[in-house]
Amino acid sequence: xxxxxxxxxxxxxxxxxxxxxxxxxxxxxxxxxxxxxxxxxxxxxxxxxxxxxxxxxxxxxxxxxxxxxxxxxxxxxxxxxxxxxxxxxx
Numbered sequence: 001x002x003x004x005x006x007x008x009x010x011x012x013x014x015x016x017x018x019x020x021x022x023x024x025x026x027x028x029x030x031x032x033x034x035x036x037x038x039x040x041x042x043x044x045x046x047x048x049x050x051x052x053x054x055x056x057x058x059x060x061x062x063x064x065x066x067x068x069x070x071x072x073x074x075x076x077x078x079x080x081x082x083x084x085x086x087x088x089x090x
Contacts, residue, residue: 007053014058014065015045021072028075 019041025034044051 004053007055007058008048008051010058011051011053011061012045012048014061015041015048017065018068019045021076024076025072028078 019038022038
């Protein structure tokens with residue numbers, strides 16, 4: 001039972017990390033293609049405790065999350081300075 005709780009915690013961390021990016025993704029107008037996927041992640045997050053997990057599944061999701069964050073680094077870097085300039089001009 002403790003192992004399952006640990007797996008849920010690791011998965012919750014991955015999902016929350018991605019969901020926390022939603023406002024930044026909206027700012028750089030990158031969220032439109034991801035809207036359905038973000039809603040699916042929110043749904044999974046809300047019922048996470050009911051999902052039976054295995055180590056290899058969680059590891060695969062952790063790897064995918066790491067890859068997603070790496071892919072988002074450049075667009076977010078490019079989008080955020082422009083937002084700062086816009087805020088200063090207002």
